[in-house]
Amino acid sequence: AQSVTQLDSHVSVSEGTPVLLRCNYSSSYSPSLFWYVQHPNKGLQLLLKYTSAATLVKGINGFEAEFKKSETSFHLTKPSAHMSDAAEYFCVVSGRDTGRRALTFGSGTRLQVQP
């Protein structure tokens, strides 16, 4: 069965410093991987998507993620945090493992950005 683990439930950074949100996945097939962001009282917005092309994926708002098959990781990074980045971030794996048709979500990482 496929699964995804977000290693930190909360991350706190200062504005202007780098952001690292960690994600490990498990899948029997070559998965597609996503990062979504959810601001308070809003739906989920797609940040970026990996689908077996380039291993370094660039997304919106300056975020990027690197797919590392040997480490089964898909960590999300941003060089410089902005106050508006404060939100909940979800790592998601998609695949046809055991016939499952939809996405498997991680439990989320809440990012706080301090002024």
Added chain:
Amino acid sequence: ETGVTQTPRHLVMGMTNKKSLKCEQHLGHNAMYWYKQSAKKPLELMFVYSLEERVENNSVPSRFSPECPNSSHLFLHLHTLQPEDSALYLCASSQGVVDTQYFGPGTRLTVL
């Protein structure tokens, strides 16, 4: 976010009420989903519709009844809910299942 709309945005209901949540997608997609998001729990997939046919139902209690009259609209009919059903209910759509999903803003449901 405007590609998938949900109404109402907030709903408060008693345990004996009947209400419906509505989702509409304007993206030309052929698959739609209902998710439940409770505090401190991962998103739970409830139902998947592909080409207006229900293709997945993840052991959801019968007090939740989905309806997909066409590929653009999805409803979730609610009946005799419990307080533990209070949550944010998210609708999503995609082109084909197991593809990038686009989410609506959600309906915040409170069951008294």
